[in-house]
Amino acid sequence: MSGLAGRFRELWDEIAPVGRDADSGGYLRYALTPPELRLREWFREQADLRGMPVSGDGNGNLFAWWGDPPTDGPNTDGPNTGGAVLTGSHFDSVPHGGAYDGPLGIVSAFLAVDELRAAGVTPVRPVVVAAFVEEEGARFGVPCLGSRLLTGEIDADRAAGLRDAAGVSFAEALGHRPAGADPALLGRFAAFVELHVEQGRALVDADAPVAVASAIWPHGRWRFELRGEGNHAGTTRMADRRDPMLTFAFTVLAANKEARLRGAHATVGRMSVEPNATNAIASTVTGWLDARAAEPDTLHGLVEAVQAKAAERARRDGTELTVTRESATPLVTFDGGLADRLAGLLAAPVLPTGAGHDAGVLAAHLPTAMLFVRNPTGVSHSPAEAATDDDCAAGVVALARVLEELACH
Numbered sequence: 001m002s003g004l005a006g007r008f009r010e011l012w013d014e015i016a017p018v019g020r021d022a023d024s025g026g027y028l029r030y031a032l033t034p035p036e037l038r039l040r041e042w043f044r045e046q047a048d049l050r051g052m053p054v055s056g057d058g059n060g061n062l063f064a065w066w067g068d069p070p071t072d073g074p075n076t077d078g079p080n081t082g083g084a085v086l087t088g089s090h091f092d093s094v095p096h097g098g099a100y101d102g103p104l105g106i107v108s109a110f111l112a113v114d115e116l117r118a119a120g121v122t123p124v125r126p127v128v129v130a131a132f133v134e135e136e137g138a139r140f141g142v143p144c145l146g147s148r149l150l151t152g153e154i155d156a157d158r159a160a161g162l163r164d165a166a167g168v169s170f171a172e173a174l175g176h177r178p179a180g181a182d183p184a185l186l187g188r189f190a191a192f193v194e195l196h197v198e199q200g201r202a203l204v205d206a207d208a209p210v211a212v213a214s215a216i217w218p219h220g221r222w223r224f225e226l227r228g229e230g231n232h233a234g235t236t237r238m239a240d241r242r243d244p245m246l247t248f249a250f251t252v253l254a255a256n257k258e259a260r261l262r263g264a265h266a267t268v269g270r271m272s273v274e275p276n277a278t279n280a281i282a283s284t285v286t287g288w289l290d291a292r293a294a295e296p297d298t299l300h301g302l303v304e305a306v307q308a309k310a311a312e313r314a315r316r317d318g319t320e321l322t323v324t325r326e327s328a329t330p331l332v333t334f335d336g337g338l339a340d341r342l343a344g345l346l347a348a349p350v351l352p353t354g355a356g357h358d359a360g361v362l363a364a365h366l367p368t369a370m371l372f373v374r375n376p377t378g379v380s381h382s383p384a385e386a387a388t389d390d391d392c393a394a395g396v397v398a399l400a401r402v403l404e405e406l407a408c409h
């Protein structure tokens with residue numbers, strides 16, 4: 001194992017146990033809960049060790065600065081003139097998620113700073129490591145919540161009122177109303193480069209450790225609420241039932257079929273049932289559709305078709321359907337010039353992805369790129385997610401070269 005792979009492993013082992021579920025081996029690192037709060041403390045410790053002052057944006061995002069942090073005053077030099085190069089990712093996970101999705105981008109960023117310093121490199125512009133809050137939306141339901149707040153893509157009052165399963169609001173978890181958009185801070189960044197574990201097998205098939213991202217599929221989340229009539233499982237005749245579970249089951253099958261017909265992706269991985277009793281017909285069933293497609297029109301057609309099939313079945317079952325879009329991310333095409341420049345610099349393949357990222361939000365506001373690190377299992381949002389220390393070291397080297405390219409010339 002190379003020296004850098006060893007240093008990666010050493011730093012990685014500091015956070016690996018945090019929030020890990022002993023039974024599943026997956027991670028329960030929900031935003032602003034004790035495991036994620038511990039990782040935020042670790043972030044500050046790592047920044048302190050490197051003499052990198054940490055600033056916040058009032059939304060729960062953290063920024064460690066190598067070079068001058070923002071002054072109190074607004075950035076009056078105009079957009080993106082601050083020239084800082086932003087990197088980093090997120091700490092939060094999906095329930096029983098993998099170890100690398102998010103934290104790899106933050107650990108790699110600190111190690112890339114170490115590599116540049118060890119090589120005697122001094123950037124002419126600040127290099128900033130970010131930890132964005134609630135990227136997965138696993139606690140408050142809206143993915144990329146922190147980056148959407150920073151960029152003004154979600155209203156601060158709506159974000160403040162988002163609640164978790166226990167009814168705790170984002171504002172209560174944060175300790176205050178989120179500050180919302182911060183154009184002055186955003187204007188200090190000239191580019192954002194997020195390193196992330198690949199959530200697929202393209203790099204395995206390409207036999208390459210690192211890739212550059214070209215695009216993120218448009219995708220979104222829709223909540224399907226079905227209301228029927230709760231009743232006794234034993235005494236209610238089948239012909240008399242208005243069972244929302246029936247409509248829901250049909251909707252899940254319709255989503256799968258419509259996605260296959262379109263070469264798109266549709267997933268229903270989360271649901272809730274009331275009263276959720278073995279011997280009672282459900283009164284309400286709520287399910288969440290995660291839909292994604294390479295093209296916006298395909299995605300729109302998919303969701304329209306699933307909604308129409310669900311509504312038709314609800315009429316047959318005598319149930320009531322309400323569909324609410326909870327989040328949507330348009331097609332993200334990363335800055336082509338930047339992607340090509342980095343792919344040339346790294347001699348790396350260029351890949352699209354169906355996974356959303358904070359980079360997908362920031363891409364609408366500043367030149368943004370992503371680096372992917374090979375995942376030998378290709379599995380993600382699961383304890384089976386993996387990356388080798390050597391490939392992670394290759395990711396650090398690649399990120400260090402990119403940061404030097406962007407911040408030192």
Ligand code: HGY
Pocket residue numbers: 135136143354355356357
């Ligand atoms: O859901 C996603 O695509 C990302 O992993 N948050």
Ligand code: MN
Pocket residue numbers: 094101136381
């Ligand atoms: Mn994820």
Ligand code: MN
Pocket residue numbers: 090101102135196356357
């Ligand atoms: Mn992620």
